[in-house]
Amino acid sequence: MNTWTIAKKELNSYFRSPIAYGVMAFFALIAGYFFYVAVVYFVRRGIESSMMGQSFPMDVNEFVIRPVFSNISVIGLFLIPMITMRLFAEEKRTGTIELLLTSPVSDMSIILGKWLGGMMLYGAMLLLSAFSMALLFAYGQPDWHPIVIGYLGLLLQGGALLALGTFVSNCTKNQIVAGVAGFAVALLLWVIDWVSSFETSITAKVLSYLSVLQHFDSFSKGVLDTKDIVYYVSVIFVGLFLTARSMESLRWRA
Amino acid sequence: MIKVEGLTKRYARKVAVDNISFEVQKGQIVGFLGPNGAGKTTTMRVLTCFLPPTSGTANVAGFDVQDQPMEVKRRIGYLPETPPLYPEMEVHEYLEFVGRIKGVLANDLTRRVNEVAEKCAIADVRKTLIGKLSKGYKQRVGLAQAIIHNPDVLILDEPTAGLDPHQIIETRELIKGLAGEHTIILSTHILPEVEQVCERVIIIAKGKLVATDTVANLTSRLRGAETVAVEVLAADAASVQRSLEQVAGVSRVIAGAHRDEKLHFTVESLEGRHIRPGLAKAVVDAGWQLNELHAVGLSLEEIFLQLTASPDEHKEAAPVEPVAAPAMGSDAQ
Ligand SMILES: Nc1ncnc2c1ncn2[C@@H]1O[C@H](COP(=O)(O)OP(=O)(O)OP(=O)(O)O)[C@@H](O)[C@H]1O
Numbered sequence: 001m002n003t004w005t006i007a008k009k010e011l012n013s014y015f016r017s018p019i020a021y022g023v024m025a026f027f028a029l030i031a032g033y034f035f036y037v038a039v040v041y042f043v044r045r046g047i048e049s050s051m052m053g054q055s056f057p058m059d060v061n062e063f064v065i066r067p068v069f070s071n072i073s074v075i076g077l078f079l080i081p082m083i084t085m086r087l088f089a090e091e092k093r094t095g096t097i098e099l100l101l102t103s104p105v106s107d108m109s110i111i112l113g114k115w116l117g118g119m120m121l122y123g124a125m126l127l128l129s130a131f132s133m134a135l136l137f138a139y140g141q142p143d144w145h146p147i148v149i150g151y152l153g154l155l156l157q158g159g160a161l162l163a164l165g166t167f168v169s170n171c172t173k174n175q176i177v178a179g180v181a182g183f184a185v186a187l188l189l190w191v192i193d194w195v196s197s198f199e200t201s202i203t204a205k206v207l208s209y210l211s212v213l214q215h216f217d218s219f220s221k222g223v224l225d226t227k228d229i230v231y232y233v234s235v236i237f238v239g240l241f242l243t244a245r246s247m248e249s250l251r252w253r254a
Numbered sequence: 255m256i257k258v259e260g261l262t263k264r265y266a267r268k269v270a271v272d273n274i275s276f277e278v279q280k281g282q283i284v285g286f287l288g289p290n291g292a293g294k295t296t297t298m299r300v301l302t303c304f305l306p307p308t309s310g311t312a313n314v315a316g317f318d319v320q321d322q323p324m325e326v327k328r329r330i331g332y333l334p335e336t337p338p339l340y341p342e343m344e345v346h347e348y349l350e351f352v353g354r355i356k357g358v359l360a361n362d363l364t365r366r367v368n369e370v371a372e373k374c375a376i377a378d379v380r381k382t383l384i385g386k387l388s389k390g391y392k393q394r395v396g397l398a399q400a401i402i403h404n405p406d407v408l409i410l411d412e413p414t415a416g417l418d419p420h421q422i423i424e425t426r427e428l429i430k431g432l433a434g435e436h437t438i439i440l441s442t443h444i445l446p447e448v449e450q451v452c453e454r455v456i457i458i459a460k461g462k463l464v465a466t467d468t469v470a471n472l473t474s475r476l477r478g479a480e481t482v483a484v485e486v487l488a489a490d491a492a493s494v495q496r497s498l499e500q501v502a503g504v505s506r507v508i509a510g511a512h513r514d515e516k517l518h519f520t521v522e523s524l525e526g527r528h529i530r531p532g533l534a535k536a537v538v539d540a541g542w543q544l545n546e547l548h549a550v551g552l553s554l555e556e557i558f559l560q561l562t563a564s565p566d567e568h569k570e571a572a573p574v575e576p577v578a579a580p581a582m583g584s585d586a587q
C-alpha cells in the first residue's frame with residue numbers, strides 16, 4: 001500500500017522532470033535505429049540470397065528480433081543509471097528523506113516503492129520499442145513467444161540493474177555521483193565476462209557468471225532458462241537488501 | 255506525553271547531545287532554545303525516530319522510540335529545519351501523498367487535506383506547484399504536512415526561521431492555535447517567540463541541558479538588571495548623558511546615534527534596580543523633552559545569553575538550578 005503510494009510518487013516526479021523524457025527520447029532514437037539497421041540488413045540478405053538462387057531462411061526472429069533485443073539490453077546499461085540516480089540521492093540532498101523516514105512506513109516499503117517507480121518508467125520505455133515489434137507483425141509472421149520471453153528478460157535484467165542503481169543512489173547525496181557510480185557498476189558487470197573469452201579458469205567462469213548481459217543471451221534467443229532467471233532475481237534481492245542495509249547503517253552513522 | 259531520560263547522541267567524533275533529560279506534559283507548548291550547534295535538531299531527530307539515540311531513552315505518547323518506532327511515528331507530526339517539500343508537486347498532491355504515508359484513511363484524505371489547507375491558510379495555492387511558492391507559503395505547507403494526520407505530538411524545528419515579521423506573527427498565531435489539541439515542541443533562536451508562544455522552555459547549549467522551567471519562572475529569576483532605551487530632544491548631548499548617569503541605580507549610559515536634536519541613549523541599571531521613573535524625572539526636571547523611554551533587552555534573552563554564552567562557567571551547575579540566584583526580591587525600588 002505504502003509501497004504503491006511511493007512508487008506512484010516516483011513515477012509522477014519522473015514525468016515532471018526532464019529525466020523521463022530524456023531517457024525515453026534517447027531510447028526511442030537508439031532502439032529505433034537498431035531496429036532499422038536490423039531490418040535493412042535482413043531485407044538485403046533476403047534479396048541477395050534470392051538473386052544468387054539460394055533459398056535464404058526468412059527467419060525474422062533470428063535476424064531481426066534477436067539482435068534488437070540484445071542491443072536493447074545493452075542500451076539498458078547506459079540508461080538505467082539515469083533512472084536510478086535521483087531515487088535516494090535527491091531526497092537526501094533536499095532533506096525530504098526526513099519526511100519518509102519519520103513516517104510510519106517501513107524502510108523496505110520505501111525501497112520497494114522507489115524501485116518499482118523506476119521499473120514503471122523502464123517499462124514505459126520498453127513499451128516504445130513494442131511499436132517497432134508490432135510493425136513486424138504487420139509485414140510478416142514472426143513467432144510471438146520469443147518476443148514475450150525477450151521482454152521478460154529485459155524486465156528482469158532491468159530490475160536487477162535498477163536494484164543495484166537504487167543501492168548506489170542510497171550511498172550518496174549527489175545525483176551525478178550516483179549516476180556515474182551506477183554506470184560504473186553496470187559497465188563492470190558487462191565487461192566482467194570478457195576474460196572468459198581468453199581464459200577458462202574457474203575464476204573466469206565465476207566472473208562470466210556474474211556478467212549481467214551474459215544471462216540475457218538465452219532470453220534473446222527466446223529460451224527460458226531457470227539459471228538465468230535465478231541470476232536476475234537474486235541480483236534484484238541483493239540490490240534491494242544492500243539498499244536496506246545501507247539505509248540502516250546511514251542511520252547509525254548519520 | 256514526551257519523556258526523555260539520559261539521552262545522548264554521539265556522531266562519528268562529536269557528542270551532539272549529552273545526557274539530556276526532560277519531560278513534556280500533554281497539551282503543553284514547549285520552547286526548545288539554544289545557540290547554533292546546541293543539539294536541538296539532533297534531539298528532535300531522535301524524538302522523531304530519524305536517528306537512534308547512542309544511549310538513554312526517549313518515550314513519546316507511551317512508546318519508546320527504539321522499541322516501537324512505528325507507533326511513535328504514527329503519533330508525531332514533524333516539521334524539519336528545511337521543510338521536506340517536493341517542488342515538482344502541487345500543494346494538494348503533496349498533502350495527499352503525505353497523508354497517505356502517514357496513514358490517513360483514504361476516505362478521510364480529501365477532508366483532511368481541505369482542513370489543514372484551511373487551517374494553514376494555503377487553500378488559495380492548492381493547485382500551485384510547491385517549487386513556485388514563496389518561502390512563507392512553503393513553511394505553511396510544511397506545517398500543514400506536519401498536522402495532516404492529526405498527531406498527538408508536534409515537533410517543529412525553527413518554524414519561523416527565514417520568514418518576514420508579518421509571517422512570523424501569523425505562523426506564531428497558527429502554532430498557538432494548534433496548542434489545544436497537540437503537545438508541541440518547537441525550537442527557535444528567537445527569544446520573544448518563546449515568551450509569546452510557549453509555556454515552558456528547555457534551554458540547551460553545547461549538547462547539555464542548562465535549564466528547564468516555566469517561562470514565568472525564568473523571567474522572574476532575572477528581575478536583575480534592566481536596560482532602558484531613552485530618546486531625548488535636547489541640544490547638549492554631554493549634559494544629558496551626565497544627568498542620566500546621576501540617576502540612582504544607573505550603572506552606565508551608552509550614547510547611541512544622535513540625529514540633530516534627537517539624542518538616543520541606552521541606560522543599564524544596577525542589578526535589582528528600577529530606574530525608569532528616575533530617568534523620566536531627571537529628563538523632565540532638566541527641562542528637556544522626553545520623546546521615548548522603554549525597556550529593552552528582553553529578560554529571557556539575558557537569561558539565555560547568561561546560560562549559553564560561556565558554558566564553561568556553568569558546566570558544573572545542576573541543570574535545573576543553573577543561575578546562581580541573582581538578586582532576590584528584586585522588584586523593590
Ligand atoms: N550528521 C552529522 N554528522 C556529524 N555531526 C553532526 C551532524 N549533524 C549535526 N552534527 C553536529 O552536532 C551538533 C549539534 O547539531 P544540531 O544540528 O543538533 O544543532 P542545532 O541546535 O539544531 O543548531 P542550529 O540552531 O544551528 O540548528 C553540531 O555541533 C553539529 O556540528
Ligand SMILES: [Mg+2]
Nearest residue numbers: 294295296335
Ligand atoms: Mg537545528
